[in-house]
Amino acid sequence: MGSIQLKSVRKAFGGVSVINGVDLDIKNGEFAVFVGPSGCGKSTLLRLIAGLEDVTSGEVLIDGKAVTDVGPAQRGLAMVFQSYALYPHMSVRNNIAFALKMAGEKTDVIERKVAKAAATLNLTDYLDRKPRQLSGGQRQRVAIGRAIVREPKAFLFDEPLSNLDASLRVQMRVEIGELHNDLKTTMIYVTHDQVEAMTMADKIVVLDKGSVAQVGTPLELYNRPNGLFVAGFIGSPKMNFIKGPSSERRGAAILGIRPEHVAVSTTAGEWPATVRLAEHLGSDTFVHAEGDGIGPLTLRLEGEAPLKPDQRIFVTPREANIHKFDTNGRRID
């Protein structure tokens, strides 16, 4: 079991409020991702759950029980740190075994569990090495191995992939996803990368300046962002925001349209624009254009679009995919 609830959790560091009253409900077995720009309080929120920081007010509940007075060692959660935080003076074997030793497990049980975790993570050949003798990806695996041997109630990941290069990051992302499928243990994963959030999460929690902006499945957030912040944060390339006559006509202060939800014509359309740059990726073409009177537009066209800088185009948003926001930046339905 590993359900986690937060009730009006606040955290201030010396008078500066960092988490401003967060309510959250993470179900057993769920893969929840905290996402938001750097400095919005993701790590702090995770550390409050872990018990590495004390809440200023509010409650953290694990399996329905308040753990405010329970230390990190007793909460039964495992954490994977951005820096891996391996014990540099211990072999891989002892790194993985440490938690079991602390729990007073018998030697043969420890051996069996370490061997199993090492096999799962392809670390069997490296058990006697020290962390400094491993590559970044292997260190990451040891950090994960250290977490899984404990059979925790939930895993907490704090930007675990941000120190890896791009291709390894994609590979590890898949491995962590598979791990979740196998173990079916609750996971809370912190990242500033919305692509990681979209690809891995059952539930995304978007944080903005210490408050929850929106909670939902990846597609809910993509299709129905509740405000400008989430609309701009989720999706890549970013959603275009348009003010002026075309939004007023549709009864909104600001109109949002994703780059992939437009039609482009060279002859006629709603927004005349000038192409600034076309990025040809083969599968898609990203077009950066300057709309007359509406500012920069990013467009994503399928396949190869034969567009060149300075060319005149006409952009028409697909009506069904238009998002409308009021003057406060909230969604209008």
Place this chain on the structure above:
Amino acid sequence: MAMKQSPAKRVGVTVAAWLVAFLIFFPILWTFLTSFKSELDAIAMPPKFLFFNWTLENYAEVQERSNYLKYAFNSIVLSVGANFVGLLIAVPAAWAMAFAPGKRTKDLLMWMLSTKMMPAVGVLVPIYLLFRDLGLLDSLWGIGFVLMLLNLPIIIWMLYTYFKEIPVDILEAARMDGASLLNEILYVLTPMAVPGIASTMLLAIILSWNEAFWTLNLATSNAAPLTAFIASYSAPEGFFWAKLSAASTLAIAPILVLGWFSQKQLVRGLTFGAVK
């Protein structure tokens, strides 16, 4: 920083370094040589460097006159014991200051350092009287206690600087792994800080070994360490250079050997934080 140096400059720097090292080392060498001279050779003018009648009689006489081994034993017990106890107190203290600092931690550290700037004579009388009334004069426990307190600020300071270099993530990982505070300090922090702890201890032991003010004032015979042994060679008979040199050589020999075998730690300890 790898700076390109011309060969001439490198030779110059090397020669200068050797020269300075020799100047610093010379008194020790001279003491060592003198300890093998007769009293006459010892004061001969011009001084005899290597060509004199080498003799062991000074050592024989020193051993006859005073029990070197007893003093050496006291020195070892005091400097190792006091600093070991100091270490047991300093590790948790430095942990708290490095990893769980409060608003006043910096002030506390400065205050501890400031005690080192206080002239010791200022508290000699009260401490002497206290020791007299508690029956601690001339006892290893009493002197050991004072030596421990003398070094405690330095040990805490040095450990604090070392601990500050250790990523707190690793300690937090241990906490997440279910380690109690004691286990965290014992199995994670201490092993990572071994080089720092070793050089701190080495420095502290040398300081205690050389500590003369308190050991001379609070110990007369039973608990007297090598500082008292040396001091006993200065007074009544006038100066006997050769015998004094033999006594001095004996007094510094153990610590010199210790220092020799742990040069690397020592240098790292003394320059720590200066170069990063």
